Amino acid sequence: MKYDPRLLLNYYDRLAPRERLLLGVASVSVLLISLYSLVWDPLRANSELLDRRIKAKDKELTQIVKDRDSYLEQLRRLEANQSAMAEADPKFNLFAHLQTTVSQAVPHERIVSMNPGTKSLAGGVQEEMVEIKLVQISLPQMVDMLYRVEKGDPPLRFSRLQIKKRIGDMYNFDVTATVSVLKAVPTPPAAVPGSRGS
Secondary structure, rough: OOOHHHHHHHHHHHOOOOHHHHHHHHHHHHHHHHHHHHHEEEEEEEEHHHHHHHHHHHHHHHHHHHHHHHHHHHHHHHHHHHHHHHHHHOOHHHHHHHHHHHHHOOOOHHHEEEEEEEEEEEEOOOEEEEEEEEEEEEEHHHHHHHHHHHHHOOOOEEEEEEEEEEEEEEEEEEEEEEEEEEEEEEOOOOOOOOOOOO
């Protein structure tokens, strides 16, 4: 059976004005609901999904940039340490050097302890360190000590630095710091073939 639009028009013409109004409202409602369900809602859902993906990618990019900066900083430090090891005096004594350097900035009675230590690292490298504990030193003394260590000859680095304000004393501080240097571990001489130990 063929669809004849004139039948629909005849049916519409026979409707009362109120029925026509209701039919018009119903038709518009169906159209709006269809547009919302089939067009607007999928677009909104896709837009929200896209926003979430963009935010996730932004976070990934931010983390990648941080990781890159951290990697470059570690690489810079490694290259600086390798350069320092290449130029380092094998007879350099970190503990003796720090005893002299710290004493020039801080009174002896404020130096609680200076404890040396070593740690073996990969690649035939050894980390030599000295932990320094100072009490009740002033801000100028602390700045002077930091400057002398980091800008001295040779320039050294603090691998750890903890500064605490003293209770009831706003002008003095307690400091715990660790200074470390990397040294290439000397390789033992190769045995000469055919030689015997004594």
